[in-house]
Amino acid sequence: MQRRRPTIIDVARKAGVSKSTAGRALSGASNVTDEARERVLDAARAVGYERNDLAVGMRSGRTGLLGLVIPDITNPFWAEVARGAQDRAAENGMSLLVFSSDWDHSREASHLRALRQARVDGAIINPVADNFDDLDRFGLPFVLIGSSAERFPAASSVGSDIAQAVRIGMDHLVSKGHHAPALILGPKSRIARARFLRTFHEHCVERDIDPAVLPMEDGEYTVEGGHAAMKRLLARERTGHLAVFAANDLMALGAMVAVREAGLRCPEDVSILGFDGVPAGAFSWPGLTTVAKPGREIGMRAVDCLFDEIAGRPEHGRVFMPCRLIERGSLADLSLHQPKLTAGAGRG
């Protein structure tokens, strides 16, 4: 039933040229007469020729395939990254093989093997492995993405600019009159936490705020983690309005629930600032003001860097993508209604 698919030889025969000439015409090489090229292109259209990428990859070594290994395509942030990578790849006529590793070492290893066997031209990887061995042995051009990539300074990588994110978050808090925000941070084991905290401290010092006196709670990067952290925060002795900078949107949303359960209102009694930019933040009540990571841009930029790696001009540096503030309704504006607070006014 299914007829054999036309090859370049069929096209050449129909055009009355050799397959060499047909190949040159179809691949857009220069050393073909316009007349021959046109005959070949017409013949290709006539027989319905479509290039066989496998054969091309076989012979030339370039498959037109890129790999993407992320923790979970279901996570909105990683979906954005995937979308950006996919769009930029398509712009350059390449296709994307997508894998989810679930933060699992052995799954990651098997995905990397699949990418090698598929002979992809390169891969974009959010590494879950603690050691660099798997990546060292990967044997293909690659670019790392995400904050865990910071552990591998030898590789080219793209991530969000946490320093800048903390700065615009702090700027916004201060502009709304919150001079001494509490913090809800992720687990101590995560590398992003240290960077977040360090930058936060720097900005406190710049503003003559003593970071040591600010309330701080840890939790998992989940709704439940943020919920529990906020409960602990509210249990502390304090006076006046409480402002919280959460290191993750899900935690911020969990914190919001805890505020409501405590009989308090957001933003009237408690202001909350998130970090990530997940879509769910737009549907909470109030909407979550947050510092959004540029997931899509990270994906696009990673592909650009990967093309550099493939072309053999590796940058081998980390690219930091700027974050931006999304203002919704979870921050009260204290700057309008009352005199500027002193640095210590908000603490318990």
Added chain:
Amino acid sequence: MQRRRPTIIDVARKAGVSKSTAGRALSGASNVTDEARERVLDAARAVGYERNDLAVGMRSGRTGLLGLVIPDITNPFWAEVARGAQDRAAENGMSLLVFSSDWDHSREASHLRALRQARVDGAIINPVADNFDDLDRFGLPFVLIGSSAERFPAASSVGSDIAQAVRIGMDHLVSKGHHAPALILGPKSRIARARFLRTFHEHCVERDIDPAVLPMEDGEYTVEGGHAAMKRLLARERTGHLAVFAANDLMALGAMVAVREAGLRCPEDVSILGFDGVPAGAFSWPGLTTVAKPGREIGMRAVDCLFDEIAGRPEHGRVFMPCRLIERGSLADLSLHQPKLTAGAGRG
């Protein structure tokens, strides 16, 4: 720097057998002595051999690649579908090429071409094209997913069971004492709307409810669409508690905002039931009770069907996947506090 990758010939040489025997041993064929197989496998490990999928595809016609064309990987539902497809594909040693069509006809066409050129073994497609021509000419095994696939009854397809979804939604509404819910539906042009409405009517008739008297509003499948529809619904004259069955979670979330803006409370004054199961529904206040589509299962099942198509035993039927109720807090329980309402009590 990069050494040539070992081929099956290197393995054969090291094992002291022909490449035919090496190939048989590596592909798990039966007609090889255990001794030869072991020697080949040892040699493969020793030289670090990894099969070249391109060459396999070239010769055997099977590439181990599957295609997935969905509207937008950034949409949580489609991300779930992609994840399910990806997991089931990986279980069978296959990789997934993912494309987003953005509901655009020409993008879809170009993605389908890319899949053909990559010689994928088959594809899972949510068709955006109004006509069947592109798919007819696709030339590879495929399975359709999503409700728009219903327009192509000749093809194998997988979707959610809207009839069953409406039934469990209605059962839940009735069990909570809401005997005459209002409806917020999608645009009249969408095929899913007609199916939803038809099933809804059937269930009303079964319960001796006259569907013609129930309030009904249309809108786009967006937060804004639901918001506007709810405003129109609230503007109608009515008495007592209002229950709303929205055909889409985003619309339900928009409706929830409209309720709040009208100075009413959910679920005390207005009960809302959604349909989709988007993650954001877990973070709204109150949490959105909804009928969740089994995105992941749809993806997995679509891969199963695709394997059937590839194997040449096409089912050419539509598979309906059951939905399930996720109970959060957006429905009031009227059955406990007041006598059972009559069918007409909730309408305006």
Added chain:
DNA sequence: TAAAGGCGTGGTAACGTTCCCACGAAATCA
């Protein structure tokens, strides 16, 4: 005018695997 160079073209090899066929040895049957 002859030599040298550029350009378009065609033939052939190569990429790495699987499929097909043929061969010899061992096992089975008459």
Added chain:
DNA sequence: TGATTTCGTGGGAACGTTACCACGCCTTTA
């Protein structure tokens, strides 16, 4: 014991493309 089948093995072709080389024609240069 001789004929037949089964089994493991090896050799070669094939998949469709691009890379490479050689050839002949035309133009340019000494």
